[in-house]
Amino acid sequence: MSVIRCSVVIPTYNAAHLIGEQLGALAAQVGAPDFEVVVADNGSTDDLAAAVGLWTERLDVRIVDASRGRGVSVARNVGIGHATSDRILICDADDRVAPGWIAAMMCGLDDHPLVSGPIETTLLSGRSATWVPIDQRTTGLFETWGGRTYGLGGNVGLRCEVWERVGGYDETYPAGAEEIDFAWRAHDLGYRFAYVEEALVHYRIRTDLKGVLRQQYNSGRGTTTLYSKFRPAEVSPKSVRRRIHHELLLLRRFPWLGSADDRRSWLTLMAFEAGKLVEARNLGCPAP
Structure with missing residues (x-):
């Protein structure tokens, strides 16, 4: 029996029409160790089970119930809580990871407790990539006050000990800035993000x-x-x-x-x- 070396957590809400693209990208990973995929369902009303079921022969993937509260922080916390490894990689259901994403993130986690990589917005978003104040291809960590940095919530790798010590993602947040809150609390405990240039995620901005x-x-x-x-x-x-x-x-x-x-x-x-x-x-x- 193979040993699971990392757990990919995907918080999900009504993304059955998109998650197949992300699962397909995970199934096509190059140089990745054995990994599992934990889809944390935040109370979806679409046919998520059928969409995920299409990939069970190519991925070690399962759905866990994360409907005890609404929000991405709830789904991330529940997904991480169900992971069977101590290396956690987080991506979103409506994005697409690059072919070497897992290998790059795992390499980064060998030396750092928290890692993140670049995002690219044009492939999945088209013209709407120009509507938001996000670089169409980022080249480093996002910066905030006092030299504190963070990685976008849909492109994060962490050791489970960090999540445990920080106390998880704050579930009181609306859908925004919760990943900065997590990074700031981690910073106060001495954890720093490292940037992994090869860990690219194609990020989807809503097209409407x-x-x-x-x-x-x-x-x-x-x-x-x-x-x-x-x-x-x-x-x-x-x-x-x-x-x-x-x-x-x-x-x-x-x-x-x-x-x-x-x-x-x-x-x-x-x-x-x-x-x-x-x-x-x-x-x-x-x-x-």
Whole structure:
């Protein structure tokens, strides 16, 4: 019997129409050790079982019930809790890992407790890749205050001890910034992310404007939640006057003479700002 050396955790919600592409990419991995795939179902109402069942002859894959609460953090925590190895790789159901992703991530985990790699947005997203403020091909870890870095939640590798010591992903977050929260708490315990250039993930941005706006709105909400917990000393809250001035400047930047994609990009920025303000009001704290 082969020994499972790593567990790939895929948090999933109503992605039966997309997950086959990700499972196919995992089945085609090059140079990977023996691994299992844990699909953490966050309460899907589509036919996820049938979609995953198509791959059981090519992958050691199973579905676990992660419906005890709504959110990607719940699904990640449940999936990791069901893993049978101490090396955890996390990817998303609607993305596609590159052929050498597992091998590269495992190599990184030999020397580092936390790893992440680049993402590329154009292959699966097309023109909507230009609507969001994410580089179409990243070249390093994402940076935040105080030199703290993090990896995008859908391209993370970690040793199980890190997840256990950190206390898992915070399940109170809306769908955004929870991976930064995890990275910051890991940082406080002495864990640092390492960048693995070969661990590429093709990242899917929603191709409908409504979906992109919802995604950016939730990201704004998550950003406010993050800063309500970890507001760095060098970040002073904006006064009401400064906040109004900031929002008016954004409104004045509407690209009247720009292209349709320019206007969509502006709308995604405004959705992010709206999410920050709404969550700040909900939490009773200043917006970042």
